[in-house]
Amino acid sequence: MTSPSLSARSPHPSVSVVGAGRLGTVIARALRAAGLTTHGPTRRGEPVPAADVTLLCVPDGEIAAMVATLRGPATLIGHTSGATPLGAADFALHPLQTFLGDERPGILHGIGCAVAGRAPDALATATGLADTLGMRPFAVADEHRATYHAAASVASNYLVTLQDAAERLLAPLGLAGDEARAILAPLVRSTVDNWAARGPEAALTGPIARGDEATVRRQRDAVRAHAAELLPLFDALADRTRALAARTAIPTQAAAPVQAPAPAQGRRAS
Numbered sequence: 001m002t003s004p005s006l007s008a009r010s011p012h013p014s015v016s017v018v019g020a021g022r023l024g025t026v027i028a029r030a031l032r033a034a035g036l037t038t039h040g041p042t043r044r045g046e047p048v049p050a051a052d053v054t055l056l057c058v059p060d061g062e063i064a065a066m067v068a069t070l071r072g073p074a075t076l077i078g079h080t081s082g083a084t085p086l087g088a089a090d091f092a093l094h095p096l097q098t099f100l101g102d103e104r105p106g107i108l109h110g111i112g113c114a115v116a117g118r119a120p121d122a123l124a125t126a127t128g129l130a131d132t133l134g135m136r137p138f139a140v141a142d143e144h145r146a147t148y149h150a151a152a153s154v155a156s157n158y159l160v161t162l163q164d165a166a167e168r169l170l171a172p173l174g175l176a177g178d179e180a181r182a183i184l185a186p187l188v189r190s191t192v193d194n195w196a197a198r199g200p201e202a203a204l205t206g207p208i209a210r211g212d213e214a215t216v217r218r219q220r221d222a223v224r225a226h227a228a229e230l231l232p233l234f235d236a237l238a239d240r241t242r243a244l245a246a247r248t249a250i251p252t253q254a255a256a257p258v259q260a261p262a263p264a265q266g267r268r269a270s
């Protein structure tokens with residue numbers, strides 16, 4: 001059944017936000033700030049007020065059941081998951097940002113927003129909402145959603161995991177918590193800024209970029225001695241970084257190739 005054409009009905013839809021978690025709290029705040037009639041975010045067990053649009057900000061595993069429960073002729077139902085296909089929802093709207101719940105509406109301004117729609121009118125609604133909130137909508141089809149979301153997780157979630165590993169490696173020096181993050185954060189910010197402005201090849205510095213495998217081996221020995229649980233991660237990142245460095249190697253470096261890393265035997269923690 002075709003859903004009602006919201007975009008044709010109202011350029012300023014009312015929105016019912018469901019799920020008072022990290023994203024729902026911020027989205028509802030931003031919709032109000034943008035001047036849209038906004039209900040919620042409603043919590044589990046609360047009735048969902050009727051609106052032109054019902055926007056689900058609930059865990060991915062809850063989406064299908066909620067769409068089935070809330071389905072009615074008078075509302076378009078959208079979800080905000082990055083990885084989840086449309087399923088029975090009318091549209092999807094995934095802000096490409098990380099939210100903890102206490103952010104101000106400005107966090108949405110200028111960020112990307114993956115949109116999808118079951119029909120042109122639903123896609124237009126998702127695009128219109130993204131525009132209204134100051135985001136930059138781009139289309140992601142169902143078959144690419146998991147890949148798209150994997151990219152988002154690598155860029156954001158796994159970056160946090162990497163910094164946690166860096167913190168762990170500072171612990172034996174007696175640097176921990178706030179102190180460790182305070183000295184690491186400027187390095188992380190400059191690195192991200194360089195990557196964003198100049199691309200990965202230009203942003204890469206350090207021993208692997210210099211072809212200094214002796215230093216990488218000393219680093220690896222230290223990791224094995226002080227944080228052996230990080231060795232598989234260290235080795236995987238070093239291998240991937242060698243591949244990146246190889247993309248940028250200048251001809252003289254190519255003529256005198258960097259010594260290959262130690263043979264596979266004994267490279268992994270056991």
Ligand SMILES: NC(=O)c1ccc[n+]([C@@H]2O[C@H](COP(=O)([O-])OP(=O)(O)OC[C@H]3O[C@@H](n4cnc5c(N)ncnc54)[C@H](OP(=O)(O)O)[C@@H]3O)[C@@H](O)[C@H]2O)c1
Binds near residue numbers: 018024096097100
């Ligand atoms: N956080 C982000 O950075 C971010 C970014 C982009 C997209 N998203 C998407 O936003 C969605 C929500 O993620 P989140 O990070 O905001 O999760 P979250 O912080 O765990 O919030 C989910 C909220 O949904 C509520 N909920 C669960 N079932 C419900 C129901 N049947 N009725 C009403 N509320 C219900 C939960 O309540 P209870 O606590 O009672 O379970 C919780 O408050 C996901 O699809 C996610 O992919 C999140």
